[in-house]
Amino acid sequence: MVMLRWLVWREVVLAWRRKSDVLSMLAFFAIIASLFPLGMDPDTRLLRTIASGVLWVSALLASLLGLGRLFAGDYADGTLEQMLITPQPLLLIVAGKIFAQWLVTGIPLMLISPLLALQFGLPSDGVRMIAVSLLVGIPVLNLVGAVGASLTLGIRGGGAIVALIVLPLCVPVLVFGAGGNVPLVGAVLALTMVFAPWAAAAGLKISVE
Amino acid sequence: MSNWYKYASPVHLHPLASRLIPWFAIPAAILLIAGLYVGLVLAPTDFQQGDVYRVLFIHVPAAWIGMFLYILMAVYAAIGWAYNARASSMMASSLSITGALFTFLALLTGALWGKPTWGTWWAWDARTTSTLILLFLYIGFIALQSAIDDPRRADRAGAVLALVGVINVPIIYFSVQWWNTLHQGATIRIASGTTTIATPMLVAWLIMSAACWLYSVAVVLSRLCCIIEDREQLEATQ
Amino acid sequence: MLETTHLKCVRGNRTIFRDVSFAVRPGDCFRLTGPNGSGKTSLLRMLCGLLAPASGSIRWHGASIESLGEEYFSAITYLGHRPGIKDELTALENLRVWCGLSGIELSHHTAASALERIGLGERMNLPARFLSEGERRRAAIARVLVRQSPLWLLDEVLTSLDRTAVEAFQSLIEDHLEGGGMAIVATHQDLQLSAGRSQRIELAA
Numbered sequence A: 001m002v003m004l005r006w007l008v009w010r011e012v013v014l015a016w017r018r019k020s021d022v023l024s025m026l027a028f029f030a031i032i033a034s035l036f037p038l039g040m041d042p043d044t045r046l047l048r049t050i051a052s053g054v055l056w057v058s059a060l061l062a063s064l065l066g067l068g069r070l071f072a073g074d075y076a077d078g079t080l081e082q083m084l085i086t087p088q089p090l091l092l093i094v095a096g097k098i099f100a101q102w103l104v105t106g107i108p109l110m111l112i113s114p115l116l117a118l119q120f121g122l123p124s125d126g127v128r129m130i131a132v133s134l135l136v137g138i139p140v141l142n143l144v145g146a147v148g149a150s151l152t153l154g155i156r157g158g159g160a161i162v163a164l165i166v167l168p169l170c171v172p173v174l175v176f177g178a179g180g181n182v183p184l185v186g187a188v189l190a191l192t193m194v195f196a197p198w199a200a201a202a203g204l205k206i207s208v209e
Numbered sequence B: 001m002s003n004w005y006k007y008a009s010p011v012h013l014h015p016l017a018s019r020l021i022p023w024f025a026i027p028a029a030i031l032l033i034a035g036l037y038v039g040l041v042l043a044p045t046d047f048q049q050g051d052v053y054r055v056l057f058i059h060v061p062a063a064w065i066g067m068f069l070y071i072l073m074a075v076y077a078a079i080g081w082a083y084n085a086r087a088s089s090m091m092a093s094s095l096s097i098t099g100a101l102f103t104f105l106a107l108l109t110g111a112l113w114g115k116p117t118w119g120t121w122w123a124w125d126a127r128t129t130s131t132l133i134l135l136f137l138y139i140g141f142i143a144l145q146s147a148i149d150d151p152r153r154a155d156r157a158g159a160v161l162a163l164v165g166v167i168n169v170p171i172i173y174f175s176v177q178w179w180n181t182l183h184q185g186a187t188i189r190i191a192s193g194t195t196t197i198a199t200p201m202l203v204a205w206l207i208m209s210a211a212c213w214l215y216s217v218a219v220v221l222s223r224l225c226c227i228i229e230d231r232e233q234l235e236a237t238q
Numbered sequence C: 001m002l003e004t005t006h007l008k009c010v011r012g013n014r015t016i017f018r019d020v021s022f023a024v025r026p027g028d029c030f031r032l033t034g035p036n037g038s039g040k041t042s043l044l045r046m047l048c049g050l051l052a053p054a055s056g057s058i059r060w061h062g063a064s065i066e067s068l069g070e071e072y073f074s075a076i077t078y079l080g081h082r083p084g085i086k087d088e089l090t091a092l093e094n095l096r097v098w099c100g101l102s103g104i105e106l107s108h109h110t111a112a113s114a115l116e117r118i119g120l121g122e123r124m125n126l127p128a129r130f131l132s133e134g135e136r137r138r139a140a141i142a143r144v145l146v147r148q149s150p151l152w153l154l155d156e157v158l159t160s161l162d163r164t165a166v167e168a169f170q171s172l173i174e175d176h177l178e179g180g181g182m183a184i185v186a187t188h189q190d191l192q193l194s195a196g197r198s199q200r201i202e203l204a205a
Helices: A002-019 A021-040 A044-069 A072-078 A081-084 A092-121 A122-153 A158-169 A172-179 A183-206 B003-008 B010-042 B052-082 B086-118 B124-145 B149-180 B201-236 C039-047 C091-101 C108-117 C132-145 C163-178
Strands: C002-011 C014-024 C027-032 C055-060 C076-079 C151-156 C182-186 C198-202
Touching: A002 A021, A002 A092, A002 C055, A002 C091, A002 C198, A021 A092, A021 A122, A044 A072, A044 A122, A044 A158, A044 A172, A072 A081, A072 C091, A072 C108, A081 A092, A081 A183, A081 B201, A081 C163, A092 A122, A158 A172, A158 B124, A158 C132, A158 C151, A172 A183, A172 B149, A172 C163, B003 B010, B003 B086, B003 C055, B010 B201, B052 B086, B052 B124, B052 B201, B086 B124, B086 B149, B086 B201, B086 C027, B086 C076, B086 C163, B124 B149, C002 C039, C014 C039, C014 C198, C027 C039, C039 C076, C039 C151, C039 C182, C076 C132, C076 C182, C091 C132, C108 C132, C132 C163, C163 C182
Parallel strands: C027 C182, C027 C198, C076 C151, C151 C182
Antiparallel strands: C002 C014, C002 C055
């Protein structure tokens, strides 16, 4: 489809030309994950137990950070309202944007997670489990995050409000992902893919009014 | 039937709401006094739990009210959004605060009950954790609405969030249950306990439940009136 | 034909304007005037479908624009206050992306000639952040050239444009009107259009 192709191209090129947005998010991921061992006794057995949870929470927080680039930039320079009045279905545009967000932020997060998992002394199947659960789970974070981002465009309190809205809704994917149950994560993903783009599109229309 | 539609306008709703408040507030006060008397004085000391169980007279109704009001809030918010009915959205905003307070009360009384009973103020069991997340959902809704200056945008944004939240609630509950069974460790089972409940206890529990429900209706209506006055005043000055 | 009846705009708790009615027919150009805060931008956004009126209706060929949805959107081109240009993309890329988002595949060649026509010939391959405000406006104006939609909704597009650009743009509008197009323009500056039918909508504060 012409529109989706151009939309994804646009998002990827914009992210590429402003790499600092994505890179700082990845650095944030790494730093947060490293803070946990620093805050406690870095005993290997202990680290292995908390690895999954820590990496998942860190990925969650990093995704939250990355939400700032999803709609806010377009909202500020007027491109978002142009998107709302194109003769293309808004739902598709929103879905495309979320997909591009995942491409640009989610995949890199997932790719560096094995490196961080090694820091926690996980054996290879532990590492694989985390990578797979993040692979299936990070899209959920992007989807739910998009709903939060769409509702909070241009309001004060910025990042904290988005976090308050998005984090409770991410509890299921966090619980299933960190618990290693990939099929359940997949189920949550399937459900979220149905509702989130619609809610985010509604949120955009409300925020742009 | 068409007469009811006029109450969709806040201007007409206000007098109705303020007239209804005493009908709920006074019985609530009476039942509260009666319930406290029965619960604290008449009901016997429990064999297993001592006197602490009396906290449950507030804890259980508070938890139920917290959950129910969230769903009700989502319904009112959705109606307010779909039909552009401001009064409905104002009702949702009023419900959100009462719901949050009752949820917090449930957590607080739960902790008060938990310390003597389990030895710890907080236990990460499924029910407590779900209630905590419900409180966060409420806080998110309230924070979102207070951060948005335009009242209509706040109403609609809240509606989207409430709907997303309400769909998530069963999923969250299921996931927390699953999480709890996964990490058995300190499994603390709430002793659904005493096989026969002494009549005074049951009576106290029923009276206190009724008191809490009536109180919440009264306080929601009262806050609704404040919200209406607030918004109408805003409009008058513009 | 665009027709509005008794439009009322409420923002926050303030009524910005009420009872605005007019009809735009092919060849019409309406100039939207009024003091700051009188709702010119709000009215244009209502006509775009971005903002819902508190009361009143907007009809395109007899059908309400809410019911038409995407069909109506394909008939309008809106140039808003903020040009809608991404800093990191070149003027050329901005134009092609904008068309792409409307579902139109715009060739490099067509985009380039449109940009040349409005005077961005040499600078079209620079990232937009190196362009002046006026040049970014021109990059946005190029959209009306490539999209050819019947109704143009223009909000203060003449700001930051120099005289040659203003004249060029005025001739663009004239060509459009002559071809049966319609335009609603919010502007402080006077539009000198030779094609007779230029009317005014004055929004009182």
